[in-house]
Amino acid sequence: MKRILSILTLLFIINACDDGDLTIDTIDFSEVTAKKCDLKDIIYKVKDSEMLILAIPATTFPNDQTPDGTPITLPINTTNQVIYRQYSSTVSSDNICPTVPSANPSLTEEWKATAGTIQITSTAIYAPTTSNGTKITNYNHYIVFKNVTFQTPNGTQVYENYVFGNYTTTATALAFGFDTEVQKSTCDNRIFNFNGSEALILDVANYATLFENAVTTTPRTAVIDSTNKLTYQLYSNTVNDTYFCTTPTTPVLSQEWKADNSVTDVSGIIEVTTTTLWTDFQHTIRFKKVTFKRGNSTFYLGDDVLYGSFITTP
Template sequence: MKKVVSLLALVMLLNGCDDGNLTQEDINFEDIPTQSCSINNIIYKLKDEESLLLEIPETSFTNEPSTVGEPTLLDINSANRVVYRFYNGTVSATNICETIPPATPIVTDQWSAIAGKIQIFTTAVKTTNATDNSTKITGYNHNIVFKNITFAKNNGTQVYETFPFGDYVTTANALPFLFDQTVEQCSASKQIYNYNSSEALLLDIDPSLIVNSATPLNTPRTGLIGTTVNKLTYRLFSGLLTSGYFCTGTIPSTPTVSEEWVATSGVSNVSGIIEVTTTTLGTGFKHVIVLKNVTMKKGTNDFKLGDSFIYGELLTTN
């Protein structure tokens, strides 16, 4: 009899503690691919008869890698919503993104997050050219984790200290780099530039590298990328770029610069090296400028121009 009473007491105790909570494993969407809607700011994950929805402004996902230990943190609120839904049938993208969703399946239950933080850690997605070891940023991976998230349910609340949402990838703005090999030089500042209608690559070159004298075979003049002398800058513009932009006393306000990348300082015999090879060309001279192992940087972002990048050819006369 005592065993029966003890068993009943245990059952009552368990029932008293049960508020309908599910274990974290039961609603784990971490390995499910992330999708997004094109008509709103919802990114989501679907698993059979369940969906996990995150409605968040697109501007929350920056094209700038996070600093280690310093992820973006957002409050869960009316502007940053997290919703977990159950359906009476298999759910699809049309149930999430359509202005008028299908009548079925029907939402049978919903948990809405009422507190917590959205943690976003961003890294650049890069591809490497196997031929010259140059790199290109193709996108940004945003790893999303909910911290101390509280879900409101019909029969109570459910709290998770750490709830991984998973990865969400956005597309990077492509840098054209559609330069030809003809560069020009300002007469006063001696700055060298290469440009097209939307971008420019500027080099504040050390004048000692551009000399009207042929260099010996296989012995180019060399210098290192610096922060003032031999400074290399890439600019992408949002308006039409013309030759009038260059060689002015101050940087013109138009066209507007949408992105600016600056080369990191060079290290002797290792990186950030400028090589200039000069040959005679009739009554003038041709200076071929090559950049070796140069890394371009913007904030915490960077990409490599490769082992050997031909900046261009400058023609001069005595």
């Protein structure tokens, strides 16, 4: 009799502790690649008959890195939604991406997140270029849900730390298709290299010294700093010298990258070699170990990159 009472007491205690708020259900998409709908701000993962959905504005994902230790943090709400779905059979993008999603297979269960936060850590993905340089091709966004609470048919399911995983976006392409002919501005001392909507601009304080009309036996040098500036700019349409001398409202500046200040005798070096061309002088400019920065992102132009040449008349 005592044994029966003990068992009943234990069952009572277990039932008393189960308030229906937690279940033992788990969802695991750790090995699944995240994809995005073409026409909707929806990122999703599909595994057989299961789908994990993150409905979030595309503008959330910057064309930039996040600072170290400072991810983007968003609340889970009606704007930033996290949803888990179970279907009657194998599911696909057709069940989420079209304006009118397919109803086959049928939805059998849905969990909606009602609380928690979304953390996004963004890092640049690089590809090599000439002269040991690099370019940013993509940004990887590592997404984690913190203290996410799902409302399920059996109550609530809570994850203190749920890793959604990686989602990759394509970086804006910087063509850098410049030729070897540069030109001096007609309105100031800037030196330009243009390629359609791109401009690589050198603005030096000591123009007369750096581009003296005298043949060099050793290259003249200057360093990138607060007075000697190198800037890359990308516009919405074609630009030229006239644009920079009059600064009209269009085309619009899309991106601007500024060269980092130099480290003495190590990086950020401007090198000029001057030769004669008949009675004129030709100045050839090279950049040594230059790194460009925009926001929290950087790319390395290269160890030794030819900027181009221009001619001056004495």
